Amino acid sequence: MVIIFFTGLNLFECNIRRQGKIGYITGDKKEPAVDDPAHSVWDAKNSMVMTWLVNSIDEDISSNYMCYPTTKELWDNVNQMYSDLSNQSQVFELTLKLGEIRQGDDSITKYFHSLKRLWQDLDLFNTYEWKSTEDCNHHKKMVEDDRIYKFLAGLNIEFDEVQGRIIGRSPLPPIGEVFAKVIREESRRSVMLGKKTAAL
Template identity: 25%
Template sequence: MTLSLRIKNKLGFVDGTIPKPHTNDQTSADWSCCNSMVMSWITSSVSDDIRRSIMYLETAQEMWSWLKVTYHGNDGFRVYQIRSQLRGLKQQGSMEIGTYFTKFITLWNELRFYRPSRVCKGCEKYEQEDCLMEFLVGVDQWHRHTINTILAMEPLPDVYYALNRLKLEESLRPKSLGHYRNR
């Protein structure tokens, strides 16, 4: 929902950065129209029971706040689940590197949603390195040589470079060898 609101430049109606103007303000009618539109989007995206409980609120911000207080549980449990899934995620059996990567990056991006990037000098570099390391930990050890080559690079590449190197290695593997288990 926040993505849609951000795209339409209406996120401010729910987060309070576009406050309701005074009734005698000439922008009041425009604000009211936009607020009603956002309220309509919110009510159309929730169940009937929830809709009935928020339909009499006066602003999109009130609706959003109510929904957040009522349904936005503790993120700690979800972060714990994601981290557990990441630690248990391995490239297994005949799983191709692209399939493993898709599962990995989905979890990684969800974790970033709950734990947004820190704004500090060098933080982005460390977050990229963390992503790369976490990804490589789950890669099948048949790729050991490529993993070592990637880890020896200065500076460390991003996870997408590693993915492409591993996909290349996988594509060059002789088909007669089948998948690389037990090597």
């Protein structure tokens, strides 16, 4: 989906900033003259950032972006094509994906981290300015509780018991503690299943 693709570009830009290579996509890191000894270093780093960018693009369309000479030209073209996508559309798409996720055949760890990746993407679009620390903490707790409910609701039926024990607590424990409790239940069930199989 194009919307998820553009979300990936937002994540790419954040990662590039952390790597200290943002100048290659903004154009601030100017290309030296070809006969300048610094040109080979610039060219190698430009190629590296371009490779990162192309690899962050969906395979279905990445081949369209292989012919640009500089990262900035590639970046500008991608943004021209997709920057009119609103944050609301991206948030909507991510929310739809969250609504569809269930544990299914996945382990608890894989299921939880699938949710966590989408939550992290959503967090990129949530920029709040709080008037007080109390309001901020209250909002964070509400968001965390919502995520706990989502995680528990998507578990397979065999985790109903641990799900009930967690929901029965007030206030809800932190999400890390909830994950640990469910993991322990998964391990316990795996051991019990192994004993039953050995007994047969």
